[in-house]
Amino acid sequence: MKIFDEIESEVQSYARAFPRIFNRSKGEFMWDEDGNQYLDFLAGAGTLNYGHNNPIFKDILLDYIQNDGITHGLDLHTKAKGEFLEVFNEKILKPRNMEYMVQFTGPTGTNAVEAAMKVARNVTGQQNIVTFTNGFHGVSLGALAATGNSHHRDAAGVSLTGTHRMPYDGYLGDNIDTTEYLDKVLSDSSSGINSPAAVIVETVQGEGGINVASIEWLQNLQAVCRKHKILLIIDDIQAGCGRTGDYFSFEEAGIEPDIITLSKSLGGYGLPFALCLMKPELDQWKPGEHNGTFRGNNLAFVTAKAAIETYWSDNKFSDEIKRKGQYTSERLESIVAKYGDGNFNTKGRGMFQGINCVNGDIAGKITRAAFKKGLIIETSGADDQIVKFFCPLVITDDSLKKGIDIVEEAVREVCAKEDEIPEEKIYFETE
Numbered sequence: 024m025k026i027f028d029e030i031e032s033e034v035q036s037y038a039r040a041f042p043r044i045f046n047r048s049k050g051e052f053m054w055d056e057d058g059n060q061y062l063d064f065l066a067g068a069g070t071l072n073y074g075h076n077n078p079i080f081k082d083i084l085l086d087y088i089q090n091d092g093i094t095h096g097l098d099l100h101t102k103a104k105g106e107f108l109e110v111f112n113e114k115i116l117k118p119r120n121m122e123y124m125v126q127f128t129g130p131t132g133t134n135a136v137e138a139a140m141k142v143a144r145n146v147t148g149q150q151n152i153v154t155f156t157n158g159f160h161g162v163s164l165g166a167l168a169a170t171g172n173s174h175h176r177d178a179a180g181v182s183l184t185g186t187h188r189m190p191y192d193g194y195l196g197d198n199i200d201t202t203e204y205l206d207k208v209l210s211d212s213s214s215g216i217n218s219p220a221a222v223i224v225e226t227v228q229g230e231g232g233i234n235v236a237s238i239e240w241l242q243n244l245q246a247v248c249r250k251h252k253i254l255l256i257i258d259d260i261q262a263g264c265g266r267t268g269d270y271f272s273f274e275e276a277g278i279e280p281d282i283i284t285l286s287k288s289l290g291g292y293g294l295p296f297a298l299c300l301m302k303p304e305l306d307q308w309k310p311g312e313h314n315g316t317f318r319g320n321n322l323a324f325v326t327a328k329a330a331i332e333t334y335w336s337d338n339k340f341s342d343e344i345k346r347k348g349q350y351t352s353e354r355l356e357s358i359v360a361k362y363g364d365g366n367f368n369t370k371g372r373g374m375f376q377g378i379n380c381v382n383g384d385i386a387g388k389i390t391r392a393a394f395k396k397g398l399i400i401e402t403s404g405a406d407d408q409i410v411k412f413f414c415p416l417v418i419t420d421d422s423l424k425k426g427i428d429i430v431e432e433a434v435r436e437v438c439a440k441e442d443e444i445p446e447e448k449i450y451f452e453t454e
């Protein structure tokens with residue numbers, strides 16, 4: 024269709040990697056308008072943890088619309104919002120002994136990050152926020168200042184201020200605990216680091232290349248924050264909502280962030296929805312001080328509530344994610360051992376995984392070869408060197424196996440020596 028070339032901005036990105044016109048989706052599958060089927064291992068960059076058009080949420084949503092339920096509500100109290108809050112409190116917060124105030128921000132992740140950084144600054148009276156190498160927190164100016172990627176940063180057009188970058192876990196090598204460095208500079212009045220309001224961190228860096236912070240590092244980070252009276256903000260927009268196995272990605276570390284951001288899969292159905300959770304004493308907002316027209320996406324409240332009730336009322340879903348995560352790790356380990364020539368390695372936690380191909384050119388060849396075989400899978404990392412496995416968490420065992428088989432084939436083709444290129448195996452007819 025020529026219209027995309029004619030009038031859609033050059034800013035498009037995913038569309039370039041998967042140049043098809045998609046028109047239908049279900050669970051872990053998508054179809055283009057020619058009827059070709061694709062397995063989706065991109066899953067809306069983590070927005071479709073519960074799959075495309077999840078049938079349980081769809082029925083509830085259709086009912087709600089059919090009965091003229093409120094669609095847009097600014098920040099008015101609505102039945103849908105109240106019910107979401109109740110379920111979120113009963114099934115997510117209370118069982119985890121978490122006491123937080125819930126701020127409905129504008130509906131994208133970057134909106135929640137802006138609110139988190141703003142409230143941290145206003146409450147502490149400090150401007151500086153510590154962020155980490157390879158962190159990604161969104162592209163509006165405040166959040167962009169916390170984002171590491173120069174491709175995104177260079178587009179800002181103004182100086183990005185109010186943040187200070189520190190090395191993430193593993194950045195300086197396996198045996199260096201970078202929280203010791205943070206502690207050191209914060210203890211030294213001559214280090215040149217302004218006393219920060221907060222630290223903002225992802226427990227697993229999604230866009231930055233599936234870099235996993237160790238449980239111990241997260242615990243040490245919290246200890247350093249407490250020691251220096253700095254707020255700890257966990258940006259759980261991508262790693263949360265089950266991706267690592269638990270509802271919140273930091274549960275395993277047993278830490279208690281002061282502020283948490285959620286978005287992406289929070290709405291459940293792929294509908295825009297974001298939240299900023301903060302400890303009650305931090306909720307010092309004045310009425311309307313931080314607002315937004317779309318803080319009341321009631322359709323998303325309805326599906327978000329359904330998602331929590333359906334998947335988070337007991338441990339079954341969490342156990343399933345961990346089991347599938349374990350299978351994925353084993354398969355990726357084996358692919359790396361067979362074809363990685365000692366260069367590749369695996370990264371990740373739960374269903375948040377990737378193969379580090381070290382080189383973006385190779386990773387790109389692998390994802391392109393996989394797409395030809397009917398698998399939608401993207402790269403991430405500073406040089407796009409990571410093949411990122413991000414299938415819906417509700418994927419069937421069969422599809423999970425098939426998707427990884429396709430990647431294995433693709434890796435084999437890309438990494439094979441010239442004289443041993445295997446016969447091409449077709450999984451889905453795509454062209």
Ligand SMILES: *Cc1c(COP(=O)(O)O)cnc(C)c1O
Nearest residue numbers: 131132133159160161258260261
């Ligand atoms: C995607 C993402 C954001 C930004 O969310 P948008 O909805 O794209 O604004 C922020 N933080 C993390 C960790 C993300 O993965």
